[in-house]
Amino acid sequence: MEAAWVALSLSLKVAGWATLLNAVLGIGVAWALARLRFPGRDLLDSLLTLPMVLPPTVLGYYLLVLIGRNGPIGAFLQQHFGITLIFSFTGAVIAATVVAFPLVMKSARAAFETIDPQFEKAARVLGLSPLAVFFRVTLPLARRGILAGLLLAFARALGEFGATLMVAGSIPGRTQTLSIAVYEAVQAGEDATANVLVVIVSATCVAVLLAVGRLAPGRSPA
Numbered sequence: 001m002e003a004a005w006v007a008l009s010l011s012l013k014v015a016g017w018a019t020l021l022n023a024v025l026g027i028g029v030a031w032a033l034a035r036l037r038f039p040g041r042d043l044l045d046s047l048l049t050l051p052m053v054l055p056p057t058v059l060g061y062y063l064l065v066l067i068g069r070n071g072p073i074g075a076f077l078q079q080h081f082g083i084t085l086i087f088s089f090t091g092a093v094i095a096a097t098v099v100a101f102p103l104v105m106k107s108a109r110a111a112f113e114t115i116d117p118q119f120e121k122a123a124r125v126l127g128l129s130p131l132a133v134f135f136r137v138t139l140p141l142a143r144r145g146i147l148a149g150l151l152l153a154f155a156r157a158l159g160e161f162g163a164t165l166m167v168a169g170s171i172p173g174r175t176q177t178l179s180i181a182v183y184e185a186v187q188a189g190e191d192a193t194a195n196v197l198v199v200i201v202s203a204t205c206v207a208v209l210l211a212v213g214r215l216a217p218g219r220s221p222a
Contacts, residue, residue, distance in 0.1 A: 008197075051098050087167075089168070096156075114142075114145070160177070161180060182197045182198060
């Protein structure tokens with residue numbers, strides 16, 4: 001059972017870092033897709049949405065090609081900084097971030113596109129800089145949709161399995177997250193541990209979905 005709580009702690013850390021990274025990357029990309037017009041915008045949106053539909057093992061393979069020891073990013077970091085991303089906590093965070101990214105991007109983009117541009121124009125007329133308009137007008141108006149996307153991304157990162165297993169492996173205390181621990185427990189015939197882990201994951205996901213439901217436009221707490 002001690003190993004189960006270690007896996008839970010590790011999963012929360014991985015999901016937390018992944019959500020934090022997606023809060024920056026996902027919101028920034030969503031704003032660019034919602035407000036800017038440039039060639040290939042739809043193609044870029046489709047490519048960034050791929051992690052939502054690709055099999056986790058395929059996504060894990062792509063990550064291995066990029067950040068593995070022989071990949072362009074992995075080899076560069078290894079040769080110049082001595083950093084190895086695979087089979088590490090950082091690798092688990094990267095896998096969870098990539099898998100959960102579309103949930104933040106799609107939710108944030110939809111939220112930005114529902115904002116009347118006249119509010120932003122009025123703020124600029126009043127003398128606010130573009131950065132101030134974003135943080136004082138655009139972001140507050142889109143906060144419900146963004147927060148819903150972040151909650152869904154947290155739940156998705158918490159339950160990530162396939163890509164994480166391929167990129168980070170299953171090292172107890174280092175990369176063995178909750179979902180991987182469930183798999184290992186079932187394989188080892190440790191049904192009691194598997195039951196506890198499944199209940200924890202399920203309860204967390206239900207709580208997140210309830211929170212997302214309360215954030216839906218037009219919904220009021222029951």
